Amino acid sequence: MRIGTPGFIPARLTEAREARRIPSKAALARRLGMSATTTSRWEDETSGQTPDNATLIRLAGELGVRPEYFLRPPFHSDRPTFLRSLASTLVRDLDFQKAQMHWLQEISFVIGHYVDLPEVDIPDVLDGASYTQLRDEDIEEIALRLRRHWQLGEGPCGDVVAIMERIGIVVAAIPMNTTKLDGLCSWSPIDGRPHVLLATDKMSFPRRQMDAAHELAHAVLHQAVPAEEFQVNLRSIEQQAFRLGSALLMPSTTYPKDVRHASLAMLVSLKERWRVSVKAQIKRLSDLEIIPEEFSRQLYKLYSAKGWSKGEPLDQHWPIQPPRALRDSLNLIVENNVRSKADLLATEFTISSTDVEELCGLPPGWFDRDAAEVVSLKRHPADGPGVHYDDAEVIAFPDRRPHPWSGRSS
Structure with a gap:
């Protein structure tokens, strides 16, 4: 009779391995000094083989989790996870990102037992239509409707991450250790709440604004997309998310009025006001047909010639506030x-x-830090009877600045 761990869930081992960027079962076996066949069977739900208690503890230590981790069901959903799958992106990086998303949803679920997170406030902007029926003009109108619904006005947008948290989206930002991953959006299989995970690698505030707006667009437009349609329609889904994200940051009714002439110098000036990258502005002007495609290509070439692909002017002008x-x-x-x-x-x-x-x-x-304790200052006998701590009166210092029309100097 084989001795193992009752209740061991193979999918949790796969998830932990991917969260640690261990590329294969064989690589995990090498780290444990075990047979690759053995670790492969642990991840195979049909094998019926599980590690014994001593090996489970060792496995948990190697993967940086508690042994109980392998006994709890994973937070996997039938709904698609929206990430920008690039052909050049390593599979293990994408797996890492998805595993981190599952952990984020698990943390959110635990916290939800004790704290009421804001209710999800994402209006149904499709009005019963399919996302596949959306035209560009529909997306522009949706952006304006969302701004009105969330009372954002039509000027420059505030911190998109703060807005997302206010409307009930759980947001986290972590280093992905690669510049080829930006962000992803997924819905919790427990409460249906959208979760967004953003990359902090080479992050600037304008870039984060666009990344966050892009994932917010997925939460608005694509929550009903069947998983089997995601890969088939990935290109159009991503185009819609970028269009809506851009329209949220640069409304069609106001942003174009600020563009007196399309030049890189002007776009840098507008970046200071709208807090959107120069590159995103070029794309926005092209989408709105304010500049022809040929001129946008010239701007992109000049943009690259200036070396702005590695960093634009004003990128570090604004501090980045983490999700709260x-x-x-x-x-x-x-x-x-x-x-x-x-x-x-x-x-x-x-x-x-x-x-x-x-x-x-x-x-x-x-x-590892103890919770702070609130302490009171002890009264000192030398303070004397003339010092009163209760019902104290605050006495203002006299204003010694010269009166604006007195002609006197201090």
Whole structure:
């Protein structure tokens, strides 16, 4: 009789391996010093073979998870995950991104037991139509409707990540360790809430604005896309997301009025106001037929000649604020003594503290720090009877600045 671990879920081993960018079962076997056949059988749901308890503990240590991780069902959904699958992108990088998304959804699910995240506020803009029926003019109108619904006005957009969190989308931003991954959008199989994972590699605020708006567009337009249609219609789906994201950031009713003449210098000036990259602006002007395609190609060539593909002017002009919803929720749970940090790691989260900190935007080592205690200052006898701590009166310093019409100097 084979001795294994009852309840072991092979898909969880696959997920953990992909989250650690271990490219194959054989590579995992080499790290464990075991037979590749053995580890392959652990990931095969039909084999019936599972690691014994001692090996399970060793496996968990190698993959940086708790042993209980392998006993909980994975957060896999039948709905598609929207990511920009490039031919040049390594499969293991895409698998890593999807595995991190599953972990983000698991963290969100745990936090949802203790904190009410904002309700999802994504209106039905398709009105019963299919995304395949959308024309460019439909997408432009949808962008204006969304701005009105979310009360964004028609001027430059604020921080898109903050807007997404306000309307109930869970957002995280982590390094992907490759410049070929931007972001992805997926829906939780538990509550149907959209989750967005953004890459922080070589990130600037204007670039993040476009990446976030792109994923927001997927959440608006493509939540009903069957998984089997995703790869077939990937090109048109991505074009729609980019068009809507651009229209959200640069409304057709206002942005064109700021373009007095299309030049790189003018677009840099507009970048300061609209906080959108020069490259995205060139594309937007072409989409709106404000400039002909030939002229847009000339602008792209000049853009490349200036070396802006590696970094544009003003890219670092604005600080990037990390997503806050999950971070603030965990702080709220701990500060109100709902659960301690140790409890959360021991019973709720099965991935490592480092993974939770990264996906929630917490500072490194947050789980290792004790929660801050509020203390009161002790009264000192030398303060004397003339010092009053209760019902204190605040006395303002006299204004010694010269009066604007007195003619006197200080």
